Amino acid sequence: MSGILDVLRRPDFFELLRQHILLSAAALLIGIAIALPVALAIRNTSLGAALAINIGNIGRAVPSLAILALCQPFLGFGFDTALVALTALAIPPILINASTGLREVRRDIIDAARGMGLSGSQVLTRIQLPIAAPVIFAGIRTSAVQVVASATLATFIGGGGLGELIVEGTQLNDTTILLAGSFSVAVLAIITEVGFGALERAMTPKGLKIAQKRGR
Amino acid sequence: MLLQDLSSIEDPKLIEWDWISDNFWEDIVPAIQGHIFLSFVSVAIALAISLPTGVLVYRYRKAYTPVTFVTGLLYSIPSLALFGILISIPGITIGPTPVIIALVAYSLLILIRNTVAGLDAVPAETIDAARGMGLTDSQILLRVELPLALPVIVAGIRIATVTIIGIATIGAYIAGGGLGKMIFDGINRSFPTMIITGAVLATLLAIIADLALLALERYLRPWARRRA
Amino acid sequence: MIEFRQVSKTYPGSGSQVVKDLSFEVPEGEICVLVGPSGCGKTTSMRMVNRLIEITEGEILIDGEPNTAMSGTQLRRKIGYAIQQIGLFPHRTIADNIGTVPNLLGWDKGRIKSRVDELLDTVSLSPDEYRDRYPAELSGGQQQRVGVARALAADPPIMLMDEPFGAVDPITREGLQDEFLRIQQDIKKTIVFVTHDIDEAIKMGNKIAILKQGGVLAQYDTPETILAYPNSEFVASFVGTDRILKRLSLVRVGDMRLEPANGEAEDLPRIDGNLSVRDALSEIIGSGSTKGVVERDGEKGLLTIDAIEKLSRARDDLRD
Numbered sequence: 001m002s003g004i005l006d007v008l009r010r011p012d013f014f015e016l017l018r019q020h021i022l023l024s025a026a027a028l029l030i031g032i033a034i035a036l037p038v039a040l041a042i043r044n045t046s047l048g049a050a051l052a053i054n055i056g057n058i059g060r061a062v063p064s065l066a067i068l069a070l071c072q073p074f075l076g077f078g079f080d081t082a083l084v085a086l087t088a089l090a091i092p093p094i095l096i097n098a099s100t101g102l103r104e105v106r107r108d109i110i111d112a113a114r115g116m117g118l119s120g121s122q123v124l125t126r127i128q129l130p131i132a133a134p135v136i137f138a139g140i141r142t143s144a145v146q147v148v149a150s151a152t153l154a155t156f157i158g159g160g161g162l163g164e165l166i167v168e169g170t171q172l173n174d175t176t177i178l179l180a181g182s183f184s185v186a187v188l189a190i191i192t193e194v195g196f197g198a199l200e201r202a203m204t205p206k207g208l209k210i211a212q213k214r215g216r
Numbered sequence: 217m218l219l220q221d222l223s224s225i226e227d228p229k230l231i232e233w234d235w236i237s238d239n240f241w242e243d244i245v246p247a248i249q250g251h252i253f254l255s256f257v258s259v260a261i262a263l264a265i266s267l268p269t270g271v272l273v274y275r276y277r278k279a280y281t282p283v284t285f286v287t288g289l290l291y292s293i294p295s296l297a298l299f300g301i302l303i304s305i306p307g308i309t310i311g312p313t314p315v316i317i318a319l320v321a322y323s324l325l326i327l328i329r330n331t332v333a334g335l336d337a338v339p340a341e342t343i344d345a346a347r348g349m350g351l352t353d354s355q356i357l358l359r360v361e362l363p364l365a366l367p368v369i370v371a372g373i374r375i376a377t378v379t380i381i382g383i384a385t386i387g388a389y390i391a392g393g394g395l396g397k398m399i400f401d402g403i404n405r406s407f408p409t410m411i412i413t414g415a416v417l418a419t420l421l422a423i424i425a426d427l428a429l430l431a432l433e434r435y436l437r438p439w440a441r442r443r444a
Numbered sequence: 445m446i447e448f449r450q451v452s453k454t455y456p457g458s459g460s461q462v463v464k465d466l467s468f469e470v471p472e473g474e475i476c477v478l479v480g481p482s483g484c485g486k487t488t489s490m491r492m493v494n495r496l497i498e499i500t501e502g503e504i505l506i507d508g509e510p511n512t513a514m515s516g517t518q519l520r521r522k523i524g525y526a527i528q529q530i531g532l533f534p535h536r537t538i539a540d541n542i543g544t545v546p547n548l549l550g551w552d553k554g555r556i557k558s559r560v561d562e563l564l565d566t567v568s569l570s571p572d573e574y575r576d577r578y579p580a581e582l583s584g585g586q587q588q589r590v591g592v593a594r595a596l597a598a599d600p601p602i603m604l605m606d607e608p609f610g611a612v613d614p615i616t617r618e619g620l621q622d623e624f625l626r627i628q629q630d631i632k633k634t635i636v637f638v639t640h641d642i643d644e645a646i647k648m649g650n651k652i653a654i655l656k657q658g659g660v661l662a663q664y665d666t667p668e669t670i671l672a673y674p675n676s677e678f679v680a681s682f683v684g685t686d687r688i689l690k691r692l693s694l695v696r697v698g699d700m701r702l703e704p705a706n707g708e709a710e711d712l713p714r715i716d717g718n719l720s721v722r723d724a725l726s727e728i729i730g731s732g733s734t735k736g737v738v739e740r741d742g743e744k745g746l747l748t749i750d751a752i753e754k755l756s757r758a759r760d761d762l763r764d
Contacts, residue, residue, distance in 0.1 A: 061426040063382030066415035069399045073230055073408035112531025115496055115604075116545050116594070117521030130535045149294035153386065156403055166300045170390070175304045182300035186293040193292050205535035211580035 007165070007180035019079070019160035020188065024148045026083055031090025031143060036136075039098035040124070052099040059092030064150040072157045082151070082159025089150055090143045097139025101132035134204040141196035148192045152185050162188070232409045243398070248417060251394035254312060254384045255425075258319035259377050266324050267369075270331025271357065280332065287325035295322070295383045299390050315387030322383060323376035330372025334365030367436040374429035381422040385414075395421070446470040446493060446602060446634060451502035453488055453659065462488050463659030465502070470651070472601075473632035477649035479639055480682070485659030486638045490604050493636055494523045506602065521545055524595035524603035524633070528610040530587050532579040538564075538590055539575040545598040563593040566627055585616040592624065596631070606638045621647060642683055646671070646690060654679050668694060688756050692722035695755065702738055702745025712737045715747055725752050 007013065042048025068085040075081040105128050113123045129136075155163035165181025168174075204212075236244065273279045290298075295318060302314035338361050346360045362369075388396025395418040402410030446469070453463040463485040470476040478486040491497040493504055495516040504511045511519055532541050542563055543556045551559075561571040567589040579587055588609060595603055609620045625648065628635070639645055645652050646667045654662045654670065656678060663675045671691045674680035684690065698717040715724045715736035724747060728736045735748045 057426070058423060061378045061382075061422045062419045063385045063415075063422055065382070065385040065396060065399060066419050069403060069411050070415045072403060073411055106529075106531070108527060108529035108531040109533060110531075111496070112525065112527055113533070115491075115494060115520060115525035115527065117517050117519075117523075117548055118544075119517045122548075127533060131533075145292065152294045152296045156400070163296055166296050169300065170303075178300045179304050182297035182304075185297040186301075189292045189294050189297075190289070207533075207535040207537070207578035207580065210578045211534050214580050 003176035004180040004183065007177050008184065013165070013180075013184075016160060016162050016164055017184070017188075020148075020151050020154075020162045020185075023079065023082055023086060023154055023159060023161055024144070024151045024192075027086035027090050027147050027151075028140070028144050030083075030087045031147075032094055032140060034087070035091045035094035036098055039095055039102060042099065043102045043124075043128075049099050049103055052095050056092040056096035056099075059088075060096075064089055064146070065153055065156075068150070068153050068157055077158030079154075079159050081157055082154035082161075085157070086147050086150055086154070090147050093142040093146065094136070094139045097142070098132070098136045101135030101139075102128055104135070105131045130205050131208065134200060134208060137196075137200040137203045141193070141200050144196045145189060145193050148189050149185075230408045231412055235409050236413060244413065244417070247393070247395045247398055247414070248421070251381070251384055251396075251418065251421060254315060254319070254387065254392060254394050255377065255381045255421075258316050258380050258384070259323065259373065261316065262320045262323040262327055262376060262380075263373070265320065266327035267331060269324075270328045271335070273328060274332045274335045283328060284325065287321075287328060290321045291325040295386045296389070298322075299387065303390055310390040310392075312387075312392050314390060315384065315392035318387070319380045319383060323380060326372050326375050326379075327369075330368050331365065334368030334372075335361055337368060338364045367433055370429060370433045370436060374426060374433060377429060378422050378426050381418065381425060385418045445472045445507055446476075446636060447505040448489070449503050449505065451489070451492060451504060452500050453485070453492065453497065454500045461658060463492070466655075466659060466661055467502075468653055468661065468664045470634055470636060472634050474650040475628065475635040475637050475648055476651045476653060477637045477639060477645040478653050478655060479642060479645040480655035480662075481657065482640065483657050484655035486640075486655050487606055489655070489659065490606055490636050490638045493602075493604055494520045494525065496520075521548055521598065522600050522602070524598075524600045524605075526591050526595040526603070526605045526608040528607035530591040530608075530611065532587055532590060532594075534579050537576050537578060538569075538582070541579070541590060542594045542597050544594065545600075549598055559597060560593075563596055566596070567593045568623065569593075584612045585620065588612060588620060589623075592620075592627075596633075601634060603633045603635045605635060607640070608637075609644075610639075624648075643690075646694070654682060689722050689725075692725060692752065692756060693720045695721045697721060697724045697738055697747060698740065700738075700747060700751065700755070702740065702747055703735075703751070705737065705744040705746055712746070714739075721752055721755065725749070 039052065042052055067088055068082065071081045071085040075084060109127060109131070110123060113127045118126065151159070151161050152163040152166070154161045155167050162181055162185045165177055166185070167181075169176070169178025169181055201209075269283065273283050293301075298318045298321065299314055302308055302317055303310050308314050308317075342360060342364065343356060346356045351359065384392065384394050385396035385399060388394050388400055395414045398410045398414030399418075402408065402412075402414060448466050448468050451463060451466040452461065454461045462483075466485075466489060468476070478489055480486050488497055492499050493506075493511065495511060533544075539557070539560045542560045546556045546559060560575065564571040564574055569586060569589055574582070574586075574590075579590070582590065588611060592608060595605070595608075609617045609624075612620070621644065637645075637648055639648075649667055651664065652667055652670055653664045656662045662682075663670055663679045665673075668691065670679065671683060671687045671694075674683060674687070680687070696717070697715055697719050700721060712733055713727055713731035713736045715727060715738045717738055717740055719727070724736060728734065728747070728749060734750075735746045738745050738747050
């Protein structure tokens, strides 16, 4: 056990951790920056929504290693390649959830809002987005956890990250290093899950929490 | 003249079809088979564990939170990390075994959750009618509840299968076999053809499984089918 | 005052005409009920007033001005809007919901708050108790009241109401209808009210517009006139074969002429002066007699089936 702590105290551990977090955060933010505007743009067209759902579903089925590996022959090794691949992985859950969330806002609420004189953009910002917020943030959470997990594989295409410790431990047949790498990745993933779960709850409007509790 | 010289340099072609046809039966097909085998065994074992567990949790609600917590924790651990932890355990060597253990562990959460959700969705009146007709509890479970819960359970199987096929690719790193081996070898040898072949085939396998199980799910839900 | 001038609506895709050449006027301060079978275009017509649906032909004038004179959004902020499923914003408090349009119009916070409290009082919901609640905490009937309060918030001269009491049980609905009629006596809004229920139309409307399939106006008159003089087979069957009895429900026992009691009062059924003549008739017949005794101003009088029958044959407006 103390051996593991020694590994964690290595100078390069912090660097690997930094890379891992940087890679994940960047991929998530860029993914949000792409997926949200697209979901907003297609919110009123049923064709667009169907397309988004289908692309999202197919995107979710693709193995993460496959995407990372496929980027390598075209983009080479390195941080940037891993970033491109991870961004592609980040998009589907956010796209699906944002698109579904916006479209599932009850029709009568939107009708009442328009009928009372809210403009199109006011309906979006004051009504649709706040009501869809929990679903959207659930999608962001799913995406975040997936990205952090897949960033472990970035090491295979030269992207750095905590996966390198796992690879090092495997190649040197050193259980201590292996476990240090595995545990730190696991803890990071769990922190991400819990942290984004809390964010999701924080972004749920109070009135919706009450409605959920009462099964309405 | 310089341009002519440059164009005579061979770029490593992205896909060398010769390699594919040469190694098709020796490497590619066994890889596909190994991958399917790995996935299938894992799904089967996962189902064998989670169906009974799901039924138990459905009956004894108090177990729901702890069971979800443990399986959720397992689900959160990134695959490479879980592989690393498993092969550190004395007695577990690299190979298909830790891969299958990990794949099973990953699918428990979704399968148990969907089993419970599917059983929850069975209308209370239907169960009441069955009891009124004189069926025993286990007869109700087998003949009424589980069949009606099937669409939701299959939805869970679909998600679990796609996840398993995906993570099985990573299992090749600890000698689990399957299409992932082609991907890793291709990266190590800087041979794009292997990378692309392995990655594309794994993706296709996942998508085919997804669509096939989606069709099964729709088939089991005649009321949803008719509306479309 | 709202005027429909030869209004038609055709949907370009399917080519189906859902409203055809509709012309009528809603006098200021009155409730005009649009009623008819499904597919008669009543909701479409109502939604053309605030331009949630655009007219294909004709025009709608509000106080003499075409309703296209300003943008749709600006128009709607001047028209109260209450729909069947209410559409309360689940993520905002009751106070925020009611204050939506005043907020859009830029009222200051103090004015909005006192208006919200005033409206909650008007719809019989205690402001201190309900102001900060969320829609999910309220019952269906309470939500519907909040819906009405929200429509009244900016004190618009005109209101559009589409089955506003439809989502609750009949008993609650009756209470809400009575309450709204009481409120309308004070506020006198010009209202277009849509319903599929002819009884609700008769109860709520100063004028009723009966629409046929395809958005054609069958008859536009006061409830009494429609009941006494249906102008077609369609209208007669739509209002129901019990239309004579329906007419009787428009008159109170208290307004009827009574015969002197002459000591007959002992064995006769007691009739409450607040009942409608229709309900009184039911009580009298049910008791097996031909008269009932009514107490008015301390004196007893008799209401006879004869008198009721004479009333039902009267060709004049029963409600003066």
